[in-house]
Amino acid sequence: MDFKKAILEAVEPLFDRNGFMASGMDRLTDAAGVSSRTLYKHFGSKTGLMAAVLDERDRRFRSRLDVQTVDAFFAALEDWIRIEGARGCLFLRALGETGGDTPEIVAAVQTQKAFLRERIGDIVRVQLDEPREDLVDQLLVLFEGATAGAAYRGPEVASAAREAADILVSNARK
Amino acid sequence: MDFKKAILEAVEPLFDRNGFMASGMDRLTDAAGVSSRTLYKHFGSKTGLMAAVLDERDRRFRSRLDVQTVDAFFAALEDWIRIEGARGCLFLRALGETGGDTPEIVAAVQTQKAFLRERIGDIVRVQLDEPREDLVDQLLVLFEGATAGAAYRGPEVASAAREAADILVSNARK
DNA sequence: GCCAATGTAAAACGATCGTTTTACATGTCA
DNA sequence: TGACATGTAAAACGATCGTTTTACATTGGC
Numbered sequence: 001m002d003f004k005k006a007i008l009e010a011v012e013p014l015f016d017r018n019g020f021m022a023s024g025m026d027r028l029t030d031a032a033g034v035s036s037r038t039l040y041k042h043f044g045s046k047t048g049l050m051a052a053v054l055d056e057r058d059r060r061f062r063s064r065l066d067v068q069t070v071d072a073f074f075a076a077l078e079d080w081i082r083i084e085g086a087r088g089c090l091f092l093r094a095l096g097e098t099g100g101d102t103p104e105i106v107a108a109v110q111t112q113k114a115f116l117r118e119r120i121g122d123i124v125r126v127q128l129d130e131p132r133e134d135l136v137d138q139l140l141v142l143f144e145g146a147t148a149g150a151a152y153r154g155p156e157v158a159s160a161a162r163e164a165a166d167i168l169v170s171n172a173r174k
Numbered sequence: 175m176d177f178k179k180a181i182l183e184a185v186e187p188l189f190d191r192n193g194f195m196a197s198g199m200d201r202l203t204d205a206a207g208v209s210s211r212t213l214y215k216h217f218g219s220k221t222g223l224m225a226a227v228l229d230e231r232d233r234r235f236r237s238r239l240d241v242q243t244v245d246a247f248f249a250a251l252e253d254w255i256r257i258e259g260a261r262g263c264l265f266l267r268a269l270g271e272t273g274g275d276t277p278e279i280v281a282a283v284q285t286q287k288a289f290l291r292e293r294i295g296d297i298v299r300v301q302l303d304e305p306r307e308d309l310v311d312q313l314l315v316l317f318e319g320a321t322a323g324a325a326y327r328g329p330e331v332a333s334a335a336r337e338a339a340d341i342l343v344s345n346a347r348k
Numbered sequence: 349g350c351c352a353a354t355g356t357a358a359a360a361c362g363a364t365c366g367t368t369t370t371a372c373a374t375g376t377c378a
Numbered sequence: 379t380g381a382c383a384t385g386t387a388a389a390a391c392g393a394t395c396g397t398t399t400t401a402c403a404t405t406g407g408c
Contacts (some may be wrong), residue, residue, distance in 0.1 A: 018273040025396060035356050036397080040304050046396060093270045094324055096262050099192040113326050123308035139333035140327075145319025151266055152287050153314075160311035168338055199366060210367080210387050220366065 004042055006054045007032045011049065016087055020050055020097045047104055054091055054108035062115065070123055071162065071167050076163070077146055078158035086150035128159065128173060135172045139165055178216055181206045182230045185223065189262055194224055194271045221278055224285040228265055236289065244313065244343050245299055245336065251320060252332035260324035290317070302347060309346045312340055 010032040014023045025046060029036045043049040065076045087093075091109045098105050120143070121136050128135070146161035180306050184206040188197045199220060205208045217223040239250045265283045272279050294317070302309070319332075320335035 018275075019195065019271040021193065022271060022273065024394070028392085035358090037357090037399090038258045038355060040397070041354085064211065082219060088266055088270050089322065090261055090265065092322060093267070093323065096267045097193040097196065097271060099196065100261075101192075109326065134334070135339065136251035138338040141292055141323055141331055141335045141338060142315055143319065144322040144346075145315035148263065148322045149265060149315055149316040152263065153282065157311065157315055160308070163308065163313060164312040164338070171341050171345065198364070200364085209388090210371090212385060214367070215384085325398090 004052070005056065007039065007042070009036055012053045013058065015050065015053060016085060016090055016093075018114060020094055027114045047098075047102055048157050050094060051104040054094060054105070054112070055079060056111045057090060058108070060114070061112070062119075065119065068123065070165050073120070073123055073139075074142070074146070074158060074162035074165050077143065079156055081147065081150045081155040081158055088151040088156055089144065089147045110123065116140070127169065132172055138168055142168075177184060178226070179230065180225050181208055181213065181216070184215055186227045186231065186264075189224065189227060189268075190259060195269055202253055211328055221272075224268060225278040225282045227285070228279070232286045232289070233281070235286070236293075239293065242297065242300055244339050247294070247297055247313075248316070248320070248332060248336035248339050251317065252336065254328040255321065255324045255332055262325040263318065267305045287323055290314070291348060301343065306346055311344060312342050316342075 011028050014028060014031050024124055025036060025039075028046075028049070029039055032039065039049065043052055056088050061080070064080055065073060067076050087166050091112050095109050100106060100130040117136065118141060120139050121131075121133075124136050124139070142165050146158045149157040185202050188202060188205050199210060199213075202223070203213055206213065213223065217226055237256070238254055239247060240251050241247050250328065251345075265286050268279050269283050274280060291314060292315050295305075295307075298310050298313070299305055316335040316339050320332045323331040
């Protein structure tokens with residue numbers, strides 16, 4: 001169980017750093033310190049490995065962004081970007097590299113993004129005790145923008161997103 | 175001159191739809207209706223072709239987003255996404271697929287992103303006749319967020335970005 | 349003490365990768 | 379007319395792709 005997790009931890013940085021398609025199985029097995037036979041027994045295929053990496057990342061993401069206010073959410077995002085690296089959303093990158101044609105990848109992305117929207121919705125509901133779907137949409141855009149923008153402007157973009165979010169929230173409170 | 179442009183127009187949808195690494199030269203030459211010999215004479219390598227595609231896209235992008243107000247900017251972005259497809263920023267995707275290790279790609283991305291920030295800066299300066307770098311950062315985040323978010327929520331995210339932008343602008347005006 | 353499971357190491361599979369080369373057909377300009 | 383540039387078609391290059399297979403070592407449970 002944590003044998004599989006160890007493989008995923010070793011492999012994820014390679015995908016993140018070099019891209020999914022550009023990471024060959026040879027280098028993946030080398031990094032994991034595991035024979036290709038074992039890797040295929042546990043994950044079935046390269047696609048299966050990619051999906052497992054995404055699922056594990058989602059798990060980590062959820063625990064790191066388990067906060068109660070909008071401001072804390074974007075503060076946590078900045079920490080996440082600073083720690084996990086600023087190379088763009090790994091889920092959307094996987095989706096783009098596979099053209100949206102791989103069901104396992106599509107499913108992993110949908111799961112993550114559905115959770116993300118729910119979490120933001122929960123926070124907004126607590127903070128404004130109204131639904132305010134429009135605000136949720138706007139905060140989601142800020143989240144994606146910080147994640148993407150960090151790829152070329154660094155983790156500091158997250159604080160721009162945070163400031164914008166604070167303004168939007170206090171404006172919505174009216 | 176427009177011979178090269180015709181090739182780029184034929185090839186860009188393949189990169190966009192299937193990813194850069196997943197698009198083999200055989201399928202690219204087929205789509206362009208050109209022999210591989212000719213393609214290599216004009217672009218040198220697959221990397222050169224990718225960079226040329228990005229440069230041409232940047233050219234198209236600049237003319238399409240040549241507007242004077244923040245609201246018009248995000249309206250134009252929504253049109254762009256609706257027409258060019260909602261698969262995430264092609265520049266950042268290229269950067270991610272190549273791991274930031276390909277100078278020609280890095281240069282193309284930097285050029286695009288530098289222009290993007292300047293354009294937003296120009297618009298903000300006209301609309302508020304103050305510099306307001308903080309607002310520029312925030313609008314840049316909204317732009318990237320709409321582009322990325324459209325990949326899984328469709329072009330409508332652009333209008334959420336647009337609403338958020340309007341709020342941030344009128345708030346900045348004080 | 350042995351069977352079954354689980355691991356490694358390494359070779360091999362056919363397919364496809366990006367790129368170059370060979371051979372040939374055009375049209376243009378001196 | 380004849381050389382040159384520019385195009386196509388197609389084969390070939392070695393490398394690498396994702397995956398499977400062969401052969402062997404180690405372990406834990408009945």
